[in-house]
Each structure stands twice: as structure tokens, then as C-alpha cells.
Amino acid sequence: MNHDESRALYDRALSVMPGGVNSSVRATQPYPFFIERGDGAHVVDADGNRYLDYVLGYGPLLYGHDMPEPVRAAVQSHASEGPMYGAPTEVEVKHAEFVSRHVPSVEMIRFVNSGTEATVSAVRLARAYTGRDKIVIMQGGYHGAQESTLVEGEPGDVHPSTRGIPESFAEHTIPVPFNDFEAVRDVFETHGDDIAAVLTEPILGNKGIVMPVDGYLEHLRNLTEDHDALLVFDEVITGFRVGGLQCAQGKFGITPDVTTFGKIIGGGFPVGAIGGKSEIIEQFTPSGNVFQSGTFSGHPVTIAAGYEYLKYAAENDVYDHVNRLGEKLRRGITDIVEDQAPNYTVVGTDSMFKTVFTREGPADLDGCCPAGCKQRESCPRYDYCPKNGADVAKADTERWKRIFWQEMKEQGVFLTVNQFESQFVSYAHTDEDIEETLEAYKEAL
Structure with a gap:
């Protein structure tokens, strides 16, 4: 070539x-x-x-x-009517209703601009909702370019995985090996009262695609419930790709408290989203006290593409x-x-x-x-x-x-x-x- x-x-x-x-x-x-x-x-x-x-x-x-013709038509229509407004649009409501009908964990959703922004906001939300600081993540998991999860090491010996992140950020993050029942149980026995959430991909998707062993996701669900922590699924990769419209959580039959999305939910345009139980998602401003905002959040072209993307999938093979x-x-x-x-x-x-x-x-x-x-x-x-x-x-x-x-x-x-x-x-x-x-x-x- x-x-x-x-x-x-x-x-x-x-x-x-x-x-x-x-x-x-x-x-x-x-x-x-x-x-x-x-x-x-x-x-x-x-x-x-x-x-x-x-x-x-x-x-x-x-x-x-x-793009399927309905997606292309929606993108062209919304782009020609004006790129964005700084005010809500009907298609945001339609897309939110569609996602909440199909994804088991989603009662409410907040659209943002990237998977990284979604996971950053989810971590902030979990800490505010629980009043705790520590986040458990999986070694080899990936949650975007954010300070709270760009860490490496073992429990008790954790450091930022890139330069430019203060050591203090890593103090509140506990990485454990994916599929290790004992390791995550030990962490909860030691830090359970300080853990705000377990943040994990249901399938590791940035480390070679690693499936959960039988019972592991159930184990995380039980541990978080027993310690009043949140289970947060990062479905930026698996969302609307694994498990169809129910996502990976539907495939595995595990319902997290909060789910982050990206990629397919925006139909190929820049997007992110945080969905979950109403009582949790409502903690975001303006209905709650957890600040979250963005100029381009819910961008009408992106949201129209995502909505038609998923509608087409629901109506075809x-x-x-x-x-x-x-x-x-x-x-x-x-x-x-x-x-x-x-x-x-x-x-x-x-x-x-x-x-x-x-x-x-x-x-x-x-x-x-x-x-x-x-x-x-x-x-x-x-x-x-x-x-x-x-x-x-x-x-x-x-x-x-x-x-x-x-x-x-x-x-x-x-x-x-x-x-x-x-x-x-x-x-x-x-x-x-x-x-x-x-x-x-x-x-x-």
C-alpha cells in the first residue's frame, strides 16, 4: 500500500x-x-x-x-434549524424517555458531552449522595481521563498513573483486581463506612475484553447494598452494544444504582450521560445541590442522532x-x-x-x-x-x-x-x- x-x-x-x-x-x-x-x-x-x-x-x-435514513434526516434537520440554543429542546425529552423505558437502572438521566464527563459527574454524585469520599475501581478498568480513576497500585499503596495528578487524589481511590471476590470483600471490611461507590465496567472493555466470572457482579451488588454504597456501572462501551437496548446490565441481570453512558447513545456524535434512580439523579442541580452543567450538554444534533439511532435499533433486526x-x-x-x-x-x-x-x-x-x-x-x-x-x-x-x-x-x-x-x-x-x-x-x- x-x-x-x-x-x-x-x-x-x-x-x-x-x-x-x-x-x-x-x-x-x-x-x-x-x-x-x-x-x-x-x-x-x-x-x-x-x-x-x-x-x-x-x-x-x-x-x-x-447512517440509517431516519438518523441522517434528523441530523440534517436539527443542524439546519440552528446548531444549538442554550435552552431545552423536545428531542432531549424524547431521548430521555426512550432510555428510561429500556435500561433497567434508568429512571432519570442527565446528558453531558463525553464518557469522561459522565464518569466525573457520577463520582461527584456518589460522594455527595453518600457523604463519603472513597471510590473502589477495578485495576485495568477505564473511566476516562479523570483524576479520581487515573490511579494504579494496590489497596494501601495507590498512586496517580500519570503525571499532573496530585497524590491526594489517589488517596480516595481503591483499585482492586476485577473478578477477585476476596480482594473487594477485604476492602469493604476495612473501609466499608468510607466507600461511596464501586465504579466498574460490567465487562472490562479497554483491557482486552474481560468477562465477569459467574457471580462476581452479584457479589459487587450485594457488597454495596450491605454497606449503603452505590454500584455504578460504566457502560460507555457496553451501553446499547452488549445486551441490546437493555445494555450489559440487562444481559447480566444486575441493576446498578447509577449508569454512565457514551458512544452509541449519541449516534456517533460527542456525548455522555448519567442515568439511575430518580432519588440519586435528582441530586444534580438545579433540583439538588450537586453542581453539574455544560454549555453543549443535550446538544440537539447529538441527541437527535442518538434518539433515532436507538429507535432504529428497536424497530429493526x-x-x-x-x-x-x-x-x-x-x-x-x-x-x-x-x-x-x-x-x-x-x-x-x-x-x-x-x-x-x-x-x-x-x-x-x-x-x-x-x-x-x-x-x-x-x-x-x-x-x-x-x-x-x-x-x-x-x-x-x-x-x-x-x-x-x-x-x-x-x-x-x-x-x-x-x-x-x-x-x-x-x-x-x-x-x-x-x-x-x-x-x-x-x-x-
């Missing part, structure tokens, strides 16, 4: 943007390819190269790059299609891995997928999960499958970034740049696209 134009654009970008990009995950070696346009399940770069796209904007593009293709892709990759790289672990559910370059595996793969790790204790691979972020970090992450990702790109398949980020199937993908992708996997592995 020729990348002369992308190389030239990157050279220009380095002079005016740090690292030549506006989000660190877009940086690739030796330089990123620059996208010119999207086309269904594909993107086309500045040099005219065409790629099957499984990044999908890191999750928001449930329909790929061609969107989830049947993407979940079927997701399973077909994971099954195909599992077969390839069994033959060519039996140590590797295929992960994912619904329309999410990834291959983790784990370094160990069982001698006999008979009886293993056929379409992505489900954390089944009866599975021969159970003791080898990643159970938390640390397990994924032990994988051959450099091989993914420096060799595998490059090989797939050269075959016209666009995957997420590192070992950790989720990948997605869209409504625009076809069975033929899946077959083409599997052939690329065979070649690259």
Missing part, C-alpha cells in the same frame, strides 16, 4: 499537535494513516487505500459509516445481525487460533471481539469456549484465560502492536492499535466481510 499522503499529513501534524494526534490511542508506528472518509463498513485513507473497519470510532458507530456476525467472527478466529496459535485467547461477546496474545494455554483445547471466553469454570482454558487487567498486560502486547496490527493493516483490515482496546462489528458488515477478515487473520497469524 502507498501511504505518501498520510506520511506528509503526519509530518505537518507533528508541527501543530502533540505527537501529531488529538488522542493518544491514534498514534501508530511509524505513523498513522489519515482517514479521508467512511463508506459503510469501510474507511478510505488519504492515499485511497480501503480498509474493513472494526475500530468504528472506538465503538459509537453501531451502523458503520452510513440490528442486534440480531451484529451479534450473529460477531459470533461468526469469534468462532472463525477461535478455529484459526487453535490451529496456528493455541496459546492465544479469543474474547468478546455480542458484537465485541478481540484476540489476546496470551502466552500459555492448555495442551487440549477440546471443550473450550467456541466463540469467545465466557469464564466458564468447566472450560479447559479457564485457568489460563485473563481474569483481570494484569492478566491481559502479561500478554505479548508488543507483538500485537508492532507486527500483527501492521500485517492486518496491509491486508486492508483496520483493527484497534494496541492489545487492549475493544473491536466491534457493525450493522454495515456482511458475511462476506467476515470471511475476508478471517482470511486476513490466517495470513497474519
